[in-house]
Amino acid sequence: MVALDIKDMEVVYQHPDSLANVSTHYCPGCTHGIAHRLVAEVIDEMGLAEHTIGVASVGCSAFSYNYFDFDFVQAPHGRAPAMATGVKRCKPDRIVFTYQGDGDMISIGAGEIIAAAGRGENITVIFMNNANYGMTGGQMAPTTLPGMKTTSSPNGRDVEQTGYPILASELLATQEGASFIARRSLHDPKNIRMAKKAIRMAFETQVRGLGFSMVELLSTCPTNWHMTPANAAKWMEEKMIPYFPIGDYKVHPALSELKV
Amino acid sequence: MAKELWKGNEAFAEAAIRAGLQAYFGYPITPQTEALEYMSSRMPELGRVFLQAESELGAINMVYGAACTGVRTMTSTSSPGTSLMMEGLSYIAATELPMVLVDVVRGGPGLGTISPSQGDYNQMVHGGGHGDYYPIVMAPAGVQETVDIVYGMFDLAEKYRSIGVVMLDGSIGQMIEPAEMPPMLEVRKDIPEWAVRGGSGKDKRILTSINLDPAEMEKMNLRLLKRWKEVEKNEVRFAEYYMDDAKIAIIGNGTAGRIALSAVRAARAAGIPVGLLRPISLSPFPVKAVQEVAAQVDNILVVEMNAGMMLEDVLKVVQGKTSVEFYGRIGGVMPYPEEILAEIQRIAANPSPINGHPRDLWIERIEPVINR
Missing domain, CATH: 3.40.50.920 (Rossmann fold)
Structure with missing residues (x-):
């Protein structure tokens, strides 16, 4: 056994300052933790911790304010973009972001998110799409795939009865007020690095006052998908990404030269 | 200041502005719309926040966000809009934030009529939103009284960290009467200790209405009730x-x-x-x-x-x-x-x-x- 002398080693990876040092309530294998970390890293790297107000939503991420080590408010279900608007309009020099799930943002909160994007509201939205209502135990969401079984579509989502998944990134990208819209996935290290760059771009959009920015993060929900974390990641790659293609859906020309 | 002729809806808007209103969010609905219109020109003129929301749901949640930053904020609406705001009002009450709502009441139920009514009494006085909460509700009988009550309501809302409602029969919103405007107050520069501002670490603030521990929720409910008992003791008004x-x-x-x-x-x-x-x-x-x-x-x-x-x-x-x-x-x-x-x-x-x-x-x- 060789004793390692770590004194001379460079620290290359550590707990972000903006991530509170507390234990998590998220399920094993859930990608909320990764998304939280990425947002915290970006806030730290941009030096925004003393200038940021987060807006939590309703769903599994209702308690996201416990994990970020800066000011947070908590919105009613779906209303985070409206609440964030109130905060941002009164504190225009602060960075304001919402952290919302798919049921929150594009079902009950569809009106608020489209209105905020249409206004070009200078806020950032972190949108977690895991194709179900996780907090309430895995019901059908507006993003549930055709044929996908949930507790409220026990025979699989029947598109004849319940229609098709809403493609939020494609939808919001049509809004003139939206300046940065991207979809990423959190199922493997390469995609996680790409997700971080998109989150950075979204916050850079807000810092530059360019208007509305949103990053959709395809996320796993092993508990409600009834899969192991590894199988959930595989399922996401094989089933979810083909339906929700990864990509940049809107990039303001002023951002095109930006390298992050 | 001399008496001038004021329409009720515009009078309460100006009274709120003179009370130091910093942010107004609203949505058009008869018979309240003149207030929204008045705010849309007057607030930006003074360098203050005005935004027409996408709905009453949007408006009340913008007020919720604004209130979290510690500014004087309000919205105004009429009965069907008030019904839509009930969700937000319950959340705002639970988060213990001050705000003012002017409800210009019209006949219901349903889409009803645009004629004056007092049909919002139960949903305001006895709480239309979920849970035990207690807004202060005042009902003026004329334009001057409306001006005076709205002008003072921000102080009351802040004193008790409570929702202040001015319930205006549609008739009072629409009528024109002589009224004397109170003096223009300075907009507040400081913000309350509890307001979010962008702080981290020891200076981090969380404003939320959720606490999954029923024992803690019970304590919060008791705190709201005891604060309400103070309101009952101090703020009764009648003629x-x-x-x-x-x-x-x-x-x-x-x-x-x-x-x-x-x-x-x-x-x-x-x-x-x-x-x-x-x-x-x-x-x-x-x-x-x-x-x-x-x-x-x-x-x-x-x-x-x-x-x-x-x-x-x-x-x-x-x-x-x-x-x-x-x-x-x-x-x-x-x-x-x-x-x-x-x-x-x-x-x-x-x-x-x-x-x-x-x-x-x-x-x-x-x-x-x-x-x-």
Whole structure:
């Protein structure tokens, strides 16, 4: 056994300052933790911790304010973009972001998110799409795939009865007020690095006052998908990404030269 | 400052601005829209925040966000919009944030009419949102009183970290009367200790309405209730007219109280000893004043522009100690002074206690009038 002398080693990876040092309530294998970390890293790297107000939503991420080590408010279900608007309009020099799930943002909160994007509201939205209502135990969401079984579509989502998944990134990208819209996935290290760059771009959009920015993060929900974390990641790659293609859906020309 | 002619809706908007309003969010709805329009030019002119929201849901949640930053903020709407705001109001109450809502009430239920009504009494006074919470609710009877109440409501909301509601019958929003505007206050520069501002570490603040631990929620509920007890002790407001020697008392608020005053004057001219108690604070309800009236008079007539919502509160206070009758017009119809005068004359001619629930007896009297 060789004793390692770590004194001379460079620290290359550590707990972000903006991530509170507390234990998590998220399920094993859930990608909320990764998304939280990425947002915290970006806030730290941009030096925004003393200038940021987060807006939590309703769903599994209702308690996201416990994990970020800066000011947070908590919105009613779906209303985070409206609440964030109130905060941002009164504190225009602060960075304001919402952290919302798919049921929150594009079902009950569809009106608020489209209105905020249409206004070009200078806020950032972190949108977690895991194709179900996780907090309430895995019901059908507006993003549930055709044929996908949930507790409220026990025979699989029947598109004849319940229609098709809403493609939020494609939808919001049509809004003139939206300046940065991207979809990423959190199922493997390469995609996680790409997700971080998109989150950075979204916050850079807000810092530059360019208007509305949103990053959709395809996320796993092993508990409600009834899969192991590894199988959930595989399922996401094989089933979810083909339906929700990864990509940049809107990039303001002023951002095109930006390298992050 | 001299008196000027002001339309109710524009008058309360200007009064709020003079009270140091920093952020207004609203959505068009009749008969409130002039306030939104007034704010849309006046607030930006003063470098303050105005935004027309996508809906009343949006508006109340923008107010929620603004209130979290510690600014003086408000919205205004009318009854169907108020219904939509109930979710946000419950959250704001639970987060213990000050805000002001002006509800310019119209006839319901449903989309109803755009005519004046007092049909929002129950949803405001007894809380239309979920959970135990207690907004301060005041009902003015004219444009000047509206100005004065709105001007002072921000201080009350902040003192008790509570929702301050000014319930305006649609008639008062739409009428034009002379009113004197109060002086323009400086916009507040400091923010309350609890407000979010962008802080981290030890300076981190969380404003939320959720606490999954029922024991902690119970403590929070008790805190709200005890704060409300202070409001009940300190903030009761009412006006009395011709009550000194009255043997009959009318109890009516807002426009109904104002119309009743005309009837009371006419009845006094005819020698009938009648007076008027006009509750201004509907919540907290003027319990002691109603008790004293009940001890003094032989008959009480409650007059409202609804089917007897405040009537239930009066009955609860009076506890059968004196005879209580009711007269109301519903669905956006306003009573004429002559109708109330006829009620006074009827009671004066036969002051013996009634037999039955006042609402049931009123239905018998009013049905032929409504179906005429």
